[in-house]
Amino acid sequence: MTQSEKSSMEQVIYEDLKQAILKRKLRPGTQLLETIISERMQVSRTPIRAALRKLAQEGLIDLVPNRGAFVIQPSQEEIQEAYQMRAKLELMGLELGAGQFTEADFQRMEEACHDETAALGQSDVLAYLAANKAFHHTLVSRSGNRFLVSMTDQLLDKTSIYVMLYDLFYDRQYRADLDPIPTGAQQHRSILAALRAGDVDQASKRLEEHIMESVAGLKTTRPGYLGLDELWRDS
Missing domain, CATH: 1.20.120.530 (GntR ligand-binding domain-like)
Structure with missing residues (x-):
């Protein structure tokens, strides 16, 4: 996959997950498993991780060391x-x-x-x-x-x-x-x-x-x- 293709897939994954969170398709606290996203989207983990970092910067997900990415779930x-x-x-x-x-x-x-x-x-x-x-x-x-x-x-x-x-x-x-x-x-x-x-x-x-x-x-x-x-x- 070329760099351009990776950037394109990163954006698609980012938009799909962001819209799923904003439109409440995903429950707060849902773990965003890279293996599932990779299998469903038929992509490597590199664009997935980039998309997850972007969502974390926007405050929509938490990246927990040694555990993974989760839709935020404030108490x-x-x-x-x-x-x-x-x-x-x-x-x-x-x-x-x-x-x-x-x-x-x-x-x-x-x-x-x-x-x-x-x-x-x-x-x-x-x-x-x-x-x-x-x-x-x-x-x-x-x-x-x-x-x-x-x-x-x-x-x-x-x-x-x-x-x-x-x-x-x-x-x-x-x-x-x-x-x-x-x-x-x-x-x-x-x-x-x-x-x-x-x-x-x-x-x-x-x-x-x-x-x-x-x-x-x-x-x-x-x-x-x-x-x-x-x-x-x-x-």
């Missing part, structure tokens, strides 16, 4: 702690930035709400998460504290992975043209309305409620997972 305690810390940081950022938001900031948050609703209508979880991050990043961007903003962004990335694994995103079957605005976007617009009115206390209250309700929307069990050897059964 309920870990999820709760991440959201609790995120709430503390965002509330602090909102308080520090109070009175400093510009019309451009409000417009960015409004656009994020629009993009979030559109992404839900299209069942595009990555676009949804990007819009969600844009909204929350803007909330803390006026804090004037670069460390707070950086740490909030890191936690947004971490909790985005939890949403990919456990949120009811694909079970909602939203239709943007028929259904009402989803709860997350409604809550974002409610926070934005309070900020526009200059009511930081109300905005903070709604923000905390929104983040804590996000945790409640994560379901760590669901039916219909596939085994790794079933992913390419029609290939």
Whole structure:
């Protein structure tokens, strides 16, 4: 196999596994055995290992020395702690930035709400998460504290992975043209309305409620997972 062919197979394996994780075909904690992938895809282990490293860099799998690769499986305690810390940081950022938001900031948050609703209508979880991050990043961007903003962004990335694994995103079957605005976007617009009115206390209250309700929307069990050897059964 040429280097070009290896790179091509690496990308195929990476995309297949990533989509299987994002669309919840693989149960969290599933071991990604190189022998099964190699047999199903008819490739050597070199492109498989490269694909697994890429997924690990994105936080979607864990590479455990002497054990192998596993779809990440955060504990309920870990999820709760991440959201609790995120709430503390965002509330602090909102308080520090109070009175400093510009019309451009409000417009960015409004656009994020629009993009979030559109992404839900299209069942595009990555676009949804990007819009969600844009909204929350803007909330803390006026804090004037670069460390707070950086740490909030890191936690947004971490909790985005939890949403990919456990949120009811694909079970909602939203239709943007028929259904009402989803709860997350409604809550974002409610926070934005309070900020526009200059009511930081109300905005903070709604923000905390929104983040804590996000945790409640994560379901760590669901039916219909596939085994790794079933992913390419029609290939």
